[in-house]
Amino acid sequence: ELKVEQNPLFLSMQEGKNYTIYCNYSTTSDRLYWYRQDPGKSLESLFVLLSNGAVKQEGRLMASLDTKARLSTLHITAAVHDLSATYFCAVAKTHSGAGSYQLTFGKGTKLSVIP
């Protein structure tokens, strides 16, 4: 059974600081997705990481994937208040015979950026 563990689950940081969210998973997968969720809203896709060593960056967020270590990181640079949200990682499991995949989500990291 695939298990996905995020840490920390809660993160309070000051504006301007850097921090990293970690996502570990228990079985082999070469695809990982990061999402953002604002309070009362649905999930918005941030990054799709498709291979070992993949790195994607968008603004102050950078995500990477190490499939050998079964670890993905989401690094926040010089945080601003607008980044306050809950961040989820999700690991793909291919559904055999159908060419589709299902996702197993971590529990999410609630990030609060304090001015």
Add this chain to the structure above:
Amino acid sequence: DVKVTQSSRYLVKRTGEKVFLECVQDMDHENMFWYRQDPGLGLRLIYFSYDVKMKEKGDIPEGYSVSREKKERFSLILESASTNQTSMYLCASSSGRPQETQYFGPGTRLLVL
């Protein structure tokens, strides 16, 4: 832009009622998913469908069923609602191509009294 819509944003039902949650996507996606989201538990997959009339159980299918009669529409059915099914329900769709993400609807917050 991909659009995934859900029939209700908020729903209040009584224990024992049959509840239908509808999801429609407009991107001709093969795959559709139903999740529930609970505080501290993240998102958990209830059912998914990779083709019309096809369905697969996810991690927590008990107490739920699904229907997919048309490609764009995926329904979640609570046969006899119970209070422990009070939750946020999220529908998603995807093309199935690995480089594409799953796209989520706005969610239905269901309260079962």
